Amino acid sequence: MLSSGLLNANQNNDMREFQSHGTALARKHLCDWLILILLIAMLTLLSAGPPFYRFVGKDMMTDLKYPHKPNTVPPWAIPVISVVCPVVIILGIFVRRRDVYDLHHAILGLLFSVIITGVITDAIKNTVGRPRPDFFWRCFPDGKEVYDELTGEVICHGIAKVINDGHKSFPSGHTSYAFAGLGFVSLYLSGKIKAFDRRGHVSKLCIVFLPLLVASLVGISRVSDYRHHWQDVFVGGLLGFLVGIFCYLHFFPPPNHSQEKNSCAAPPSDPSDAASADSHTSNPPLILLPTPSPTPLTIISPPILLPITRSLSKRPMLLHQPLLCHLLPTNNPPFASPMLLLILLSLCVASPLDVTFSLRCFLLPVPRAREHR
Numbered sequence: 001m002l003s004s005g006l007l008n009a010n011q012n013n014d015m016r017e018f019q020s021h022g023t024a025l026a027r028k029h030l031c032d033w034l035i036l037i038l039l040i041a042m043l044t045l046l047s048a049g050p051p052f053y054r055f056v057g058k059d060m061m062t063d064l065k066y067p068h069k070p071n072t073v074p075p076w077a078i079p080v081i082s083v084v085c086p087v088v089i090i091l092g093i094f095v096r097r098r099d100v101y102d103l104h105h106a107i108l109g110l111l112f113s114v115i116i117t118g119v120i121t122d123a124i125k126n127t128v129g130r131p132r133p134d135f136f137w138r139c140f141p142d143g144k145e146v147y148d149e150l151t152g153e154v155i156c157h158g159i160a161k162v163i164n165d166g167h168k169s170f171p172s173g174h175t176s177y178a179f180a181g182l183g184f185v186s187l188y189l190s191g192k193i194k195a196f197d198r199r200g201h202v203s204k205l206c207i208v209f210l211p212l213l214v215a216s217l218v219g220i221s222r223v224s225d226y227r228h229h230w231q232d233v234f235v236g237g238l239l240g241f242l243v244g245i246f247c248y249l250h251f252f253p254p255p256n257h258s259q260e261k262n263s264c265a266a267p268p269s270d271p272s273d274a275a276s277a278d279s280h281t282s283n284p285p286l287i288l289l290p291t292p293s294p295t296p297l298t299i300i301s302p303p304i305l306l307p308i309t310r311s312l313s314k315r316p317m318l319l320h321q322p323l324l325c326h327l328l329p330t331n332n333p334p335f336a337s338p339m340l341l342l343i344l345l346s347l348c349v350a351s352p353l354d355v356t357f358s359l360r361c362f363l364l365p366v367p368r369a370r371e372h373r
Contacts, residue, residue, distance in 0.1 A: 025104045032108060039115045046122035051167040052129030057152045061136050061145070066226035068137040073221050078174055081218065082114050082181030086211075089185055093192055105251040110184050113247035117180035117240045121173050130170040133226045138166035172228045172236035175219035179240030182211035187248040187255055196256035215240075 026033070056064070073081075087107060094103040132138070139156035140146070146155040156163050186208050190196065195204040219237050222228040228236075 025100065029104070029108065032112075036108070036111055036115060039112075039119055043115060043118045043122060046119060046126060049122075049126050050164055051126045053167060054129040054131065055151075056131055056135065056139075056154045058145070058147050058154070059152075060131075061154070064131055064133060064135040065137075066133040068134040069225050069227075071221075071227065072225050073174060073218050075174075078177050078218075081214065082177045083110065086110050086181050086185035086188075090188065106188055109247045109251040110181060110188075112250075113180045113184045113244045114177060116247070117176050117243045118173070120239060120243070121171055121176045121236065124171060125168040125173070128170045129167045130229075130232070132166050132169040133229060135166045138162045169228055170232045170235065171239060172219060172222050172232040174222050175215070175228075175233045175236035176240035178215035178218040179212075179237045180244045181240075182215040183241040183244035184248050186211040187245065188252070190255035191252055191257075 087110065090103065090106045090110070093106075094100075137143075138158050139154050141158045146157065147153065148155060189211070190204075190208045193204050193207060195201075195208050215237065219233040222233050223230055
């Protein structure tokens with residue numbers, strides 16, 4: 001009897017804490033949710049807008065006579081694949097971790113990923129107006145071709161709505177939506193299960209690649225249904241995945257980041273941020289900060305940059321050190337640009353000079369838990 005009462009009391013306390021934190025998060029990110037609503041309204045207008053009617057001549061119809069087939073993946077299934085399924089996965093992780101901050105940021109980032117992708121995709125669709133591979137049967141459903149005698153342009157006599165949709169081939173909306181939602185949740189899962197901890201657990205990679213495989217199958221179905229050219233699917237997938245990466249990194253650090261590797265994390269400035277930092281052990285929010293190090297480094301500035309570096313070298317070194325730590329790649333030495341290193345290092349000195357600064361800024365990211373904008 002006593003144990004059940006304590007259990008109920010703990011559950012009530014957890015519920016009150018969840019509600020209080022959820023209310024605080026909603027108020028703090030009210031502007032973000034309002035922007036999301038505006039983006040949804042913009043997406044609705046773009047989806048209903050007419051596309052650009054590109055010139056389609058008789059000679060071009062040879063590549064546009066593929067049969068008009070039903071969709072393997074119907075339009076109503078795209079929100080389920082790109083939004084509902086990822087939300088279910090995020091909720092499953094929330095049930096296990098009980099982290100309201102992670103839940104809020106994951107859902108907000110997912111929605112932004114999908115909606116921003118939709119806005120960009122529909123804007124390009126309406127601007128380009130590329131005909132679909134089955135445009136012939138959309139334009140001439142009875143198979144009777146009619147062309148302008150002077151210009152040779154098609155004179156369609158099909159259903160107006162079907163014809164309008166026939167001019168929205170590039171890029172593939174199904175593919176971009178699928179990669180935006182499933183690409184985001186793939187990165188999210190890779191951070192939660194620490195897929196890149198270099199311990200050789202291939203099962204983690206299988207979990208990470210599964211959402212991407214589903215998104216790829218959606219794109220392949222658009223080609224096999226003759227609704228899109230392969231270029232439309234390729235660009236749509238690339239667009240959706242890139243937006244998903246940007247939205248994920250806006251709320252979470254890279255998946256290969258581990259907070260346990262860092263010994264110079266700055267303390268959070270907000271109590272609510274501290275609660276978020278305690279729960280984000282696999283992928284906490286990330287800010288790169290300079291750290292002093294006793295390692296001396298001799299840098300020689302090239303002569304072509306001496307006029308710039310001489311004026312900048314009069315300033316304290318600490319003014320340039322954060323710039324280095326923020327812009328130089330971390331944990332990814334192969335992606336470091338030699339030209340970027342040359343320019344940034346030349347900004348620090350004007351002649352051979354021993355400069356002491358943190359080499360750890362080049363090798364280890366320094367996280368700082370904070371509440372996101």
